[in-house]
Amino acid sequence: VTDTAQVIMDLAERRIREAGYNGFTFRDIAAEIGVTSASIHYHFPTKDALVTAVARRYNDRIAAAIAREIDGGIEIKAAWRNVFRGALTDGARMCLCGSLGAIVEELSVGVREEVDRFFDCAVASLMAAGLAQDEAVQVLATLEGAILMASVRGDAAIFDQATVALVRPSEKSRRVRRSATN
Amino acid sequence: VTDTAQVIMDLAERRIREAGYNGFTFRDIAAEIGVTSASIHYHFPTKDALVTAVARRYNDRIAAAIAREIDGGIEIKAAWRNVFRGALTDGARMCLCGSLGAIVEELSVGVREEVDRFFDCAVASLMAAGLAQDEAVQVLATLEGAILMASVRGDAAIFDQATVALVRPSEKSRRVRRSATN
DNA sequence: ACCTGAACACCGTTCAAGT
DNA sequence: ACCTGAACACCGTTCAAGT
Numbered sequence: 001v002t003d004t005a006q007v008i009m010d011l012a013e014r015r016i017r018e019a020g021y022n023g024f025t026f027r028d029i030a031a032e033i034g035v036t037s038a039s040i041h042y043h044f045p046t047k048d049a050l051v052t053a054v055a056r057r058y059n060d061r062i063a064a065a066i067a068r069e070i071d072g073g074i075e076i077k078a079a080w081r082n083v084f085r086g087a088l089t090d091g092a093r094m095c096l097c098g099s100l101g102a103i104v105e106e107l108s109v110g111v112r113e114e115v116d117r118f119f120d121c122a123v124a125s126l127m128a129a130g131l132a133q134d135e136a137v138q139v140l141a142t143l144e145g146a147i148l149m150a151s152v153r154g155d156a157a158i159f160d161q162a163t164v165a166l167v168r169p170s171e172k173s174r175r176v177r178r179s180a181t182n
Numbered sequence: 183v184t185d186t187a188q189v190i191m192d193l194a195e196r197r198i199r200e201a202g203y204n205g206f207t208f209r210d211i212a213a214e215i216g217v218t219s220a221s222i223h224y225h226f227p228t229k230d231a232l233v234t235a236v237a238r239r240y241n242d243r244i245a246a247a248i249a250r251e252i253d254g255g256i257e258i259k260a261a262w263r264n265v266f267r268g269a270l271t272d273g274a275r276m277c278l279c280g281s282l283g284a285i286v287e288e289l290s291v292g293v294r295e296e297v298d299r300f301f302d303c304a305v306a307s308l309m310a311a312g313l314a315q316d317e318a319v320q321v322l323a324t325l326e327g328a329i330l331m332a333s334v335r336g337d338a339a340i341f342d343q344a345t346v347a348l349v350r351p352s353e354k355s356r357r358v359r360r361s362a363t364n
Numbered sequence: 365a366c367c368t369g370a371a372c373a374c375c376g377t378t379c380a381a382g383t
Numbered sequence: 384a385c386c387t388g389a390a391c392a393c394c395g396t397t398c399a400a401g402t
C-alpha cells in the first residue's frame with residue numbers, strides 16, 4: 001500500500017464520515033492531491049473498492065483502539081464509549097460504519113461485509129466481557145445514535161449526555177441502591 | 183398538494199430510508215410514475231425541495247403518531263419505542279432523519295432545519311413527560327442506533343433487543359430491587 | 365509504476381415548447 | 384395545469400497512450 005493510496009483513503013474517510021458515500025467525488029480527491037481523477041482509479045479501480053479499503057482500515061483501527069483500552073484496564077463499556085467519543089472529537093464526525101449502514105440498500109457486497117463485521121466484532125467484544133446480548137446490542141445502539149445526534153448538531157456534549165449512563169449507575173438504580181442500604 | 187406530488191413523495195421517502203439522499207434519481211421516480219424526469223421538476227423544483235417536503239411530512243406523521251400513543255395512555259418512552267418500531271417494520275427501513283442526519287455536511291439548510299426539528303421535538307416531548315435531558319437524549323440515541331443496526335441487518339429482532347431495557351426495569355435494577363425487599 | 369486526455373452513459377437542472 | 388425533448392455541467396468508469 002503506497003503513500004498516495006493512504007492519502008486517498010484519508011481524504012475519502014473524512015468525506016464519507018461528514019457527507020456520506022456520495023459526499024465526495026474522485027475529481028475532488030484528485031484535485032486535493034494534484035492529479036487527475038483517472039489517476040485515482042490506478043490506486044483503487046472503483047469507488048466501491050476505495051470505500052471497502054477505507055472501511056477495513058477503520059475497523060482495524062477501532063479494534064486496535066479497543067484492545068489498548070482493555071490493556072489499560074478500562075471497563076468494556078467505558079472502553080467503547082471512549083473510542084466512539086474519540087472518533088467524534090476527531091472533527092465532530094460520524095462513525096464510518098454508521099454512515100455507510102444508513103444506506104445499506106446502496107452498498108456493494110464488499111462494503112456491506114465490512115459494515116457487518118464492525119457491528120459483529122463490537123457486539124462480540126462486549127459479550128466476551130460478560131454482557132448479555134441484549135445489553136451488548138443496547139450499548140452499541142446508544143453509542144451509534146449518540147454519535148449521529150452529536151454529529152448532526154456538531155456538539156460533542158450531546159454525545160456525553162446520551163452515553164453518561166453507560167458508565168455510571170443511573171439515578172434510578174442509585175436511588176434503589178440507597179433505599180436498600182437504609 | 184396534488185395526488186401526483188404525494189406519490190412522488192412516497193417513492194422518494196422509501197428510497198431515502200433504504201438507500202439515502204443519493205439512493206434515488208428523478209429519472210427512477212419518473213419511470214415508476216410513467217412520466218419524464220423533467221416533469222418531476224414541475225412538482226418539486228429541486229431535489230432539495232423534494233427531500234425537504236418529504237422530511238416535513240415525515241416529522242408531522244411521527245408527531246401525530248406520538249400524540250396518538252399518549253392519548254392511548256402509553257408511557258412516553260414506550261410510545262417512542264412503538265413509533266420507531268413501526269417505522270422499522272414498515273419495510274425494515276431507517277428513520278428518515280437518521281438517514282439524512284448521517285450526511286449532515288451535505289444537507290441544504292432547508293433539509294437541515296427539518297432534521298434538527300425532528301430531534302428537537304423528540305427530546306422536548308420526552309422532557310415534557312418528566313425525563314431529565316440526559317435521559318431524554320439517551321432514549322432517542324438508543325432508538326436511533328437500534329433502528330440503524332436493525333436496518334443494516336434487516337432484522338427487527340435487533341431493534342427489540344437494543345430497546346427492551348427502555349420499557350422494563352433492567353436485570354441489574356431488578357436484582358437490586360429484589361435484594362431490597364428480601 | 366504512475367499518470368494523462370478523451371470518451372461513455374448517467375445525474376440534477378433548465379427552458380422553450382407543447383396540450 | 385401538466386408534461387416533453389433537448390441541452391448543460393457533472394459524475395464514475397474505461398482505455399489507449401505517455402513517462
